[in-house]
Amino acid sequence: MTEARLDEILAPGVAPDEVPELAPLLQARPLLAAFSTLFHGSEAEVLMRLLVLREIGRETDAPRWGPDQLRQRFAFLDPVKLETVLRRLRGNGLLEIGDDNRYALSDLGRNAVAAIGMLLGFAAEDDLELGFLTTQLAGQTAMGNVTPESLGHLLGKLNDLAWHFEDAIASGSEFRISDARRRLSANTRWIEKGTEVLRQLLADPDVSFELARVAQRIGLAQSRLARVDAAFQRALNKIEAQRVTLGGSGISSSDVAGWLRRQDVRHLAGLAAGVLAPAPELTLLAGGHELLDRAELTLSDEARQIEADTALPPFEAAPRRAEPEPEDLRLLQHFSQRLARLAEPGHAPETLAALVSGGGFPAASYRLSLLALLADAGAEGESNAPADGPIGDFMRLPLDVHFDAATVAVGSDEIATMSAGLVGAHGSLPAPQAVPVLDATALPPDEA
Incomplete structure (x- = not known):
């Protein structure tokens, strides 16, 4: 069987030099020939x-082998086959074979051998890639020779893992x-190692834009994988909630499914x-009630x-929606009329007890809260008072309240008992008595 030439594989009229993707492979022909x-x-x-x-490459102290040494080392191989392999x-x-007729590995x-040895070293891993x-x-x-291609391989593997994990969650199995x-746990250390490598790579201020762009995408893919474990736990919690236990045996449906998976075909x-x-039994397809329902639909004209x-x-x-009942503000309006008389000229201030009392504790408490609101409005000005309505009229009363x-x-x-205080027109209340500040040097020695 003759081997096909490269120009026979390409489309008619296309030369190998016209395909940019082939250029790096053609330049590496000696290396590819070695693997071939x-x-x-x-x-x-x-x-x-x-x-x-x-x-042959495992011997490091004496890396050169004579023909007799090779025959002795590979005594378990057929001598003719061994000679064919060496040739x-x-x-x-x-x-390579030197002037002394000894064999050694070429560069x-x-x-x-080093590349194959690295791959074989990861063969025991769940995800050697x-x-x-x-x-x-x-x-x-x-x-310092990172290429976008090597970063792209890592990014593709991370995206493939994410797709695999999301597909497993969507399956509900x-x-x-x-x-x-378990596969995610086995790859956690490689994800963490990749994060360290990316930090080291991005810490270089001279890193190219293309490398930085792919590295950032790898970081996003790693973050996506870091969140998958929580999604696994939520999916397993849902499955746990739907798990069925067979009677009082303590055996669940998951135990039965696991046992069946371990059995031979x-x-x-x-x-x-x-x-x-x-063929399925008819009694399993429809019971008496189902048959009666279908018969009624078939035999009854009304149905x-x-x-x-x-x-x-x-x-x-x-x-129609009933209109909401208006708020009862009659007590507020009546109290506003009583307080309005205090603003008339010549009217003396009145105590809080005289104004608040009447109608029991609930009404008195309501009036006292209104006076506190009026005191706050007087301290902050009338800008916070509503424009219209009984509440706005009350808060604009020209009164001072002192507690x-x-x-x-x-x-x-x-x-x-209740708090002492006065209510009167603006400027009619006495100024609050100032508390004197004593100087410690003016006190007697025994009081200082």
Whole structure:
């Protein structure tokens, strides 16, 4: 079987030099030829080449091998096959042979062995791609040769993980969600390592715009993955709420499903033998009540007419809403009239007890709160008073209200004591008595 040439693979009239995507691959032909040498042929041939190349590169103290040493080291291989492998590796630049007829890895061969060894080192990981890509990015960052392509590979892997996790949550399967959660936990350390690498990369003030743009997108993808664990927990909580326990056995539906998943297909087929019918039983499809409902619809003309009637119901007038009852402000208006007389010329101020009392404790408490409102309005001016209405008229009364810290005894009208104070026209109340400030130097020695 002849190998196809590159110009035969491309479309008619297209030259390899006209495809920009091929340029970096064509420049790396020696490296690609080395990997083609390793992975060309059957699986057994590939394993044999990798085995020989890795074992030759494993010897670090004496990296050069003589023919007898190779035959002794690979005594478990067929000598003819071993010679064929050595000739193929040497012919494609993966092995070198010196003047002393000793074999050693070439630079290209050592790079290939190192790359394959790194991949094999991550083979035991749940997600070897993320660990490999993060490690590769960390090395490139340390050497200062990070490329947008390497960042793009990491971004693609993170987005693929996010899609996988979201798909597991959308499935509603407890087992898929649990598997996805374990996968997230296995990749947490690589996500954290990637975050450290990105911080180091973005801390460089000379980083290019393209690298910074892809790095920021990677940061967003990592934040998206960090929030997935909470979504896993919410989904598992919903499944837990819907879990069914089989009687008093303590065995739940999840336990049964897990047990079934662990069984062999033949065992499951044996369990289903004699249990599943080739056709469903009619009693399982419809019971007596369902059959009666369908029979009534079929046999009754009235039921069929109701079923077929699609006319809209007659319209009805919307119910009228009763107007809200007006607020009862009669007590406020009456109290405003009483206070208005205090603003007349020549009228003396009155005490709070005389104005507030009357009608029991609720009415007196209401009047006292109105006087407190009037005192606040006098202190802040009339700008806060409503424009219209009884409340606005009350707050604009030309009165001063003064509350004392002392209390006076009333003893009537459900009031025992209340605050002392006066209410009068503007400027008619005496000025509050100032509290003298004593000088400590003026006191006798025993009082100082």
